[in-house]
Amino acid sequence: xxxxxxxxxxxxxxxxxxxxxxxxxxxxxxxxxxxxxxxxxxxxxxxxxxxxxxxxxxxxxxxxxxxxxxxxxxxxxxxxxxxxxxxxxxxxxxxxxxxxxxxxxxxxxxxxxxxxxxxxxxxxxxxxxxxxxxxxxxxxxxxxxxxxxxxxxxxxxxxxxxx
Numbered sequence: 001x002x003x004x005x006x007x008x009x010x011x012x013x014x015x016x017x018x019x020x021x022x023x024x025x026x027x028x029x030x031x032x033x034x035x036x037x038x039x040x041x042x043x044x045x046x047x048x049x050x051x052x053x054x055x056x057x058x059x060x061x062x063x064x065x066x067x068x069x070x071x072x073x074x075x076x077x078x079x080x081x082x083x084x085x086x087x088x089x090x091x092x093x094x095x096x097x098x099x100x101x102x103x104x105x106x107x108x109x110x111x112x113x114x115x116x117x118x119x120x121x122x123x124x125x126x127x128x129x130x131x132x133x134x135x136x137x138x139x140x141x142x143x144x145x146x147x148x149x150x151x152x153x154x155x156x157x158x159x160x161x162x163x
Contacts, residue, residue: 001039004040007029007032008029008040011025011028012025012048017047017048018048019048021048022050022054025044025047025048026058026062026065027064030064030065034069034070034072035066035068035070037067038067063118064076069106071106071110071111071113072110073111073151074112074130075095075130075131076116076120076131077091077128077129078116078119078120078126079116079118080119080123082123083128087127087140088139091127091129091140091141094141095114096114098144098145099114122137
């Protein structure tokens, strides 16, 4: 908890301690901690002198601000019609099969969480997914298995498909 307090204090020092700093601080905590704990949201509210309900409302409004504990690697697969038309369902099945989880679940070892998300902005290179902040496009079941193998082997993914 001390580390979260220090992180929030550092982010507030960087972005400021007013309402306009809320979103960058929330993003900074998610980037470092992989989610926003209730404790972190309360401490952000305290640091910015905001009602905790405002911090919670902001955190739960934005889809990329996770407020539930996620795996070390958060996989977000685009669920738009363009990605679906270009094979997203087959890619998703390959991910689920390889990691033995369904959308909304986390692997038992806490390494991977799988979510669907709205448009990632890569319709011209669909289907697309994010793993944490790395973008992968033009996916096929074979490519996604190669990418995940890289993460499973602690190598960070397959560079040839990362943007």
